[in-house]
Amino acid sequence: MNSIFLNDHYSADEKANLLATVFKSLADLVFVYDLKEHKIIIRNAALDALLIYNHLSIENIEGASFKSIVHPEDHALMTDAFESINKLKSKEKITVEARIKNTKGSYTYYQTTVSIFKKQGTDIEQVLCIAQDMSEKVKYEMHKQRSINTLKELSFITSHELRHEYAKIQSIIQLIDNQFIDDKERQLLLLEAKQSIQIINSTIFKINHKLSFNQNDSYFESTGLVAKYKKVLLVDDDALTNMLNKKIIQVAIKDMPIEIFTTAEDALKFLQAHEEEGEDYLIILDINFPEMSGWDFLNKYTHYKHKSKVVMLSSSIDNEDRDRARSYDFVIDYITKPLSIEFVEGILKA
Numbered sequence: 001m002n003s004i005f006l007n008d009h010y011s012a013d014e015k016a017n018l019l020a021t022v023f024k025s026l027a028d029l030v031f032v033y034d035l036k037e038h039k040i041i042i043r044n045a046a047l048d049a050l051l052i053y054n055h056l057s058i059e060n061i062e063g064a065s066f067k068s069i070v071h072p073e074d075h076a077l078m079t080d081a082f083e084s085i086n087k088l089k090s091k092e093k094i095t096v097e098a099r100i101k102n103t104k105g106s107y108t109y110y111q112t113t114v115s116i117f118k119k120q121g122t123d124i125e126q127v128l129c130i131a132q133d134m135s136e137k138v139k140y141e142m143h144k145q146r147s148i149n150t151l152k153e154l155s156f157i158t159s160h161e162l163r164h165e166y167a168k169i170q171s172i173i174q175l176i177d178n179q180f181i182d183d184k185e186r187q188l189l190l191l192e193a194k195q196s197i198q199i200i201n202s203t204i205f206k207i208n209h210k211l212s213f214n215q216n217d218s219y220f221e222s223t224g225l226v227a228k229y230k231k232v233l234l235v236d237d238d239a240l241t242n243m244l245n246k247k248i249i250q251v252a253i254k255d256m257p258i259e260i261f262t263t264a265e266d267a268l269k270f271l272q273a274h275e276e277e278g279e280d281y282l283i284i285l286d287i288n289f290p291e292m293s294g295w296d297f298l299n300k301y302t303h304y305k306h307k308s309k310v311v312m313l314s315s316s317i318d319n320e321d322r323d324r325a326r327s328y329d330f331v332i333d334y335i336t337k338p339l340s341i342e343f344v345e346g347i348l349k350a
Contacts, residue, residue, distance in 0.1 A: 029110065030128075033129055035124060077097070085114055093113050162200060162203055232249055264292040310332065
């Protein structure tokens with residue numbers, strides 16, 4: 001679009017019509033405020049749309065109407081602005097940022113520039129106000145500041161909390177098998193190592209919480225549900241994890257039958273072959289597999305008539321994974337590795 005210059009080629013009426021068109025089309029709020037009458041005497045369509053003034057039959061709008069739509073916390077800013085307006089000099093401007101209630105009842109950030117429009121001697125009679133919607137900019141700045149604060153917190157957590165516990169465990173590992181350490185000292189070192197591991201695990205959750213913008217990490221309503229299971233199925237592609245989990249279950253319940261599957265496909269085939277017994281099993285399922293994932297397993301298992309209860313056991317602490325697991329009615333819990341004896345006892349001992 002070419003620029004329009006209001007030169008002598010245009011008549012006075014044409015110039016007035018062009019200016020009126022531009023004035024009506026502006027997205028910014030433009031109005032002239034009369035300081036003596038305390039009224040808005042000129043305004044554009046954008047102001048009408050914001051304040052729902054277009055239904056009024058009178059041209060003048062009392063300035064007092066603004067107070068009802070300015071955010072209460074910004075009333076003091078408006079009062080200060082009026083005091084500053086009376087001290088304005090020619091060609092000077094002041095800028096005010098305040099939240100204005102819109103037609104939906106929520107508040108929009110506006111940055112308003114005020115300059116002298118009409119002056120009588122030393123007295124300012126009218127001011128021109130142009131207000132821009134600054135909501136997106138304010139949101140960006142707030143998000144940017146939150147991100148900076150989060151990065152600072154994460155830097156402190158990793159450089160102090162995690163590093164401290166890591167150094168402690170490293171020292172314990174160096175000493176644990178030393179011939180000069182007696183059994184009592186060795187037990188104390190192991191206790192310290194366990195505490196450090198718990199702190200590291202808690203810190204990892206804290207980091208994830210920060211990176212997830214502090215979203216809620218709610219638990220399953222069925223956590224701690226006790227049932228009588230006749231067999232436990234361990235479904236994990238890691239052989240060491242399966243061995244450790246089997247030992248943990250056997251510590252809790254010595255004679256509990258345990259089936260181990262390193263692929264989700266094999267587990268599904270077993271469950272299909274023993275479908276009528278399925279409701280007597282407890283499945284402890286990992287998420288990540290090389291081929292069929294834990295989620296793929298759950299999607300296929302949904303179509304089985306007789307289904308076992310499933311506990312998701314994963315290294316992932318992502319809240320999205322937890323929420324996704326909750327969407328399956330036969331998944332009774334989502335826990336993070338490692339499997340604990342306390343959890344096994346709570347869910348398997350009737």
